[in-house]
């Protein structure tokens with residue numbers, strides 16, 4: 001089986017121009033003795049909005065790896081796929097994130113639930129898991145309730161996994177199951193039942209993306225109770241270790257944190273949980289690199305700054321349509337968005353101060369940042385003009401992309417201890 005390393009970072013690269021700058025952040029970690037491997041992820045939704053093909057992600061990743069002589073592993077993630085969308089990802093991806101969120105809550109057939117409960121007597125009663133202070137108490141009814149909620153989705157994950165396996169061969173890809181895009185977080189007992197069911201489906205899962213408590217808004221810091229998050233995260237890590245031991249799941253199995261970029265206030269708790277349990281983690285970042293592109297363009301001044309302002313202006317005008325698909329993962333107060341005419345008067349420094357993710361900066365504007373985060377469609381519509389500007393302003397862009405991934409993400413998560 002293709003094994004995923006202990007520490008990995010999902011690097012989204014919407015316009016496929018920053019793979020080298022992203023990989024450089026991993027080489028900086030390597031120079032400090034920590035292996036953090038890059039996984040280039042791009043969802044079907046992003047491809048559809050931009051009009052790109054999955055093969056472009058692979059091509060950009062391969063080129064970056066050659067240029068920088070990266071000797072470590074690296075992967076290309078077909079992010080959030082299902083049976084309808086997986087086909088075009090098959091040739092170029094070696095990592096598949098099977099999304100079952102839509103199936104959660106579709107009640108499973110009662111006979112299937114009964115069979116599951118009968119086959120899993122170990123889930124009933126008092127379950128003591130090292131690292132979790134209070135034992136879990138499970139009854140046949142509570143296990144049945146969880147099974148009913150999740151078995152349909154996990155059966156679907158099994159079908160998708162087996163389809164991919166039939167095309168790629170068992171040894172040639174990494175499997176993630178995601179259920180983050182749903183309303184309620186999964187509790188540790190739910191995670192345990194889910195993992196038992198995934199083992200029943202014989203899915204060699206290496207990463208699982210639950211929904212965590214709190215808000216993971218796009219491009220900005222975590223909003224929620226950090227202590228509760230920490231407790232839940234540690235419990236999930238403990239449940240995973242327990243499930244690996246009991247159900248023969250791959251020893252590499254770890255949590256995957258989606259919308260993980262820019263969640264500065266939870267990186268320290270995650271880092272200490274990793275040390276406490278000797279666990280790994282996969283952190284998916286998507287739009288944070290695209291925002292650094294805008295920062296680099298603004299920093300370049302001249303035509304670069306002009307196009308960065310144009311993106312804001314169009315995003316401002318189209319904000320309702322742009323925000324709609326992301327409604328559950330952004331919190332934008334339109335009253336806090338500066339008008340396009342105001343932004344037109346901004347200097348490079350003003351644009352950067354509003355956008356760059358320095359949450360305590362006096363001019364930082366999380367509303368601007370979130371709007372631009374979902375505004376990549378505007379840049380996509382600019383087409384070659386935008387791409388030409390990326391090339392013309394490559395130096396400041398690359399510097400900001402690398403700095404952001406290394407200093408704000410990799411360092412606090414993987415190099416803190």
Ligand SMILES: [Zn+2]
Nearest residue numbers: 178180258259
């Ligand atoms: Zn996700």
